[in-house]
Amino acid sequence: MPTGVPIEFAGVTKRFGPVAAVSDLSFRVEPGRVTGFLGPNGAGKTTTLRMLLGLVTPTAGSATIGGVRYRDLLSPLSSVGSALEAASFHPGRTARDHLGVYAKAARIDPKQVPIVLDTVGLTEHAARRVGGYSLGMRQRLGLAFALLGDPGVLVLDEPINGLDPEGIKWIRGFLRQLAVEGRTVLISSHLLSEVQQSVDEVVIIARGTLVHRGPLSSLEIEGAATKVIVDSPNRDQLVAALGAASATFEEARAGILVTGLEPGQVGHIAFAAGVEVSSLHRQKSGLEDSFLALVGEGGSL
Amino acid sequence: MFLPALRAEVAKILTTRIWWVLAIILVVYIVFISGGLGALFGFFSTSEGQATEQAPPTEFLAPMLYGSVSTFGYVFPVLLGALAVTSEYRHQMLTPTFLATPKRGLVLGAKSTALLFFGAIYGVVGVIASVGAGAGALTLFGLDTQLDNSETWAMIGRGVLALALWAVIGVGLGALIPNQVAAIVVILAFTQFVEPTLRAVTMFADWAASLGRFLPGAASDALVGAPSLFGVGATGPGVDPLEWWQGGLLLAALALVLTVLGYFVSWKRDVT
Known part of the structure; x- marks a missing residue:
């Protein structure tokens, strides 16, 4: 070999x-x-x-x-x-x-x-x-x-x-x-x-x-703030729980996009409020964002 | 390192169709010319009512027919040589070629050697065509074929050498003019128009004829030593044509100069 x-x-x-x-x-x-x-x-x-x-x-x-x-x-x-x-x-x-x-x-x-x-x-x-x-x-x-x-x-x-x-x-x-x-x-x-x-x-x-x-x-660390996607069969309850915990979030088609919190923290908020969670994961787009930011710095294209 | 490169260059030619396509056209063309002219002159020399002096004597006619392989056929090995180089540029094949053999001079040397070999094959194939058709036509009219003359066979051998050298000249031209279409146009224009015109014009004055005999086609005819059809009387009485070995050296020198120029003009440049 x-x-x-x-x-x-x-x-x-x-x-x-x-x-x-x-x-x-x-x-x-x-x-x-x-x-x-x-x-x-x-x-x-x-x-x-x-x-x-x-x-x-x-x-x-x-x-x-x-x-x-x-x-x-x-x-x-x-x-x-x-x-x-x-x-x-x-x-x-x-x-x-x-x-x-x-x-x-x-x-x-x-x-x-x-x-x-x-x-x-x-x-x-x-x-x-x-x-x-x-x-x-x-x-x-x-x-x-x-x-x-x-x-x-x-x-x-x-x-x-x-x-x-x-x-x-x-x-x-x-x-x-x-x-x-x-x-x-x-x-x-x-x-x-x-x-x-x-x-x-x-x-x-x-x-x-x-x-x-x-x-x-290394691109993740330099990238934009972490985003977590979370969703629930009962989305209204989840929104209310996140609002009560004063998290920054927005509603998207695939779920609720939470900024500035780790997946574990988001899961804890839902658990404490007794809301069932159907999906919970980190959004991957941070890499692409930081890549674009890096190559954009040179002002290319 | 040279032998692997040479084997690759030979394989490149054998694995595409152009070499045998051109060889077939060469054979058809030479059979037509040698056989056709042989029949024409044979008819003149045997038919009644025609002065037999109008037809060339057979010791002149036979080598002229056999020599048509270089007089008329030399453009084919030149094209093969030029295409072998220009297709590398056209199909961006220099990238894999130089990746496999990074020593570029070695590749060009191997290509020239491979084409010397294929030019000789064209020579042999062309000679079979010119002698076969020419001698056949002469026999048909009961004329002497001169094939028992050792000088005829020496001339035939020099015809093969001429075509081999022309293929190497084609390699040099291809490196000098990497654009395939441009290279083909230049070769056809020069061999079919410019050179014949120059040779015809220069025969009118001794001083011009002494220069005209250094034209590549004239040098090629000198190397072969056959009486050339349009070269009849091309050199005035005061100007001797080149010796056969001088003609051969001139062609070899031309091949070398064109190839070295081509190396610097295109071959050693960045492959982007």
């Missing part, structure tokens, strides 16, 4: 003419975890990943994988697997031949081709020309390319984009499994909600600069 090595960005900067796409970006991605690389469209995520993979030359700084630049890796596809865009295929080539070509180039055992096609669920379409593939199938083929060399490090640009709900559920579980196996997994997305169920760590950039990094839970 290949084990992951850390990815390290050190002062990475890229200018296209006078425009700085990425400015002095430094962060580290650890193995054994899924790291979400987040930011709005145009924030510089793809450029950053392309610099990591030696496709774009940084204006300054360096990006390394286990301390080695990508172009100096002895067997690149067996060290780092990456999927960057869903369109990097010759439309007249079959999926099997597409993977076969790069297996040859990277000296990977051709037996890996049917294995990775099976992993991503494309076995029955392996002999079809890629030109007839749907976006979701192209995403899967891109992922198969990334997995070809059974690498310890995976870099995936917007891997969830274009997948159907079943595919999204599958890839979330798959990414988790890769991280549990000890691999380094870095996935980019412009939507926190898309990846928040799969990532452990987040790195957020806006306008090419780092705005936040830390575990996913």
Whole structure:
């Protein structure tokens, strides 16, 4: 089982003419975890990943994988697997031949081709020309390319984009499994909600600069005040009880939205007033709110 | 590292359809030209009422027909070479290509080598077409095929080499003009119009003819050494055509210069 090595960005900067796409970006991605690389469209995520993979030359700084630049890796596809865009295929080539070509180039055992096609669920379409593939199938083929060399490090640009709900559920579980196996997994997305169920760590950039990094839970703390959703078969009684306890709340379709109290405190108020509670949970939207607040700070988009 | 890259480049060509589509067009085209001209001149030289001097003598006619593979067919390996490069740009395949082989010069070298090989295959296929159709037409009219002449076979071998070199020139052109449509337009315009026109114009003066023999198509004809159809008298009496090895070196140098230029113009740039 290949084990992951850390990815390290050190002062990475890229200018296209006078425009700085990425400015002095430094962060580290650890193995054994899924790291979400987040930011709005145009924030510089793809450029950053392309610099990591030696496709774009940084204006300054360096990006390394286990301390080695990508172009100096002895067997690149067996060290780092990456999927960057869903369109990097010759439309007249079959999926099997597409993977076969790069297996040859990277000296990977051709037996890996049917294995990775099976992993991503494309076995029955392996002999079809890629030109007839749907976006979701192209995403899967891109992922198969990334997995070809059974690498310890995976870099995936917007891997969830274009997948159907079943595919999204599958890839979330798959990414988790890769991280549990000890691999380094870095996935980019412009939507926190898309990846928040799969990532452990987040790195957020806006306008090419780092705005936040830390575990996913760090967003909750910095986020808006906690909200608790509570409901009762007898909602009027519950409203009266909350009013008597002078809690701040508003009525919503899904229940009563309480601000500034923990779920336990709300439950206690209901219990003390003898009101039956049918649901009681913390609202999840705090993450998205703080994400938007962070990327909004840079005034991007 | 070079051999895996070479195997991948060969596989890239074999796993798409364009190489055999172009090869079939090459064969049909050359059979038409070599067989058609052979029949035409054969008819002239044997029919009564025609002065036999009007038709070229057979020691001239046979190599001219066999050499049509490079005189007329060289555009096909150029197109194959250019398409091999421009499709990487067009379908954004440089990303997986450079991910698998980050040493970019190595990839370009492997591509040139693979195309040298496929250009030679085009040469062999084209020679079978030109010799088959040409010799067939000559035999039909009872003319000597010159196939027992070792010089004919040396010329045929040089024709294969010419097509191999043209494929590598195509790689250089593709790297220099990564836009696929633009590359095809430039290749067709140059090989079908600009170069023939220049060669026709330059034959009117010795000083121009001494420059005209360095045109790529003229160098290619010099390498093959076959009497070229539109090259008849292209060089004036005072100007000798290039030696075959000079023509070959000129084509090889052209391939090298275009490829190195292409490397700096497009190949080593950021892949975004």
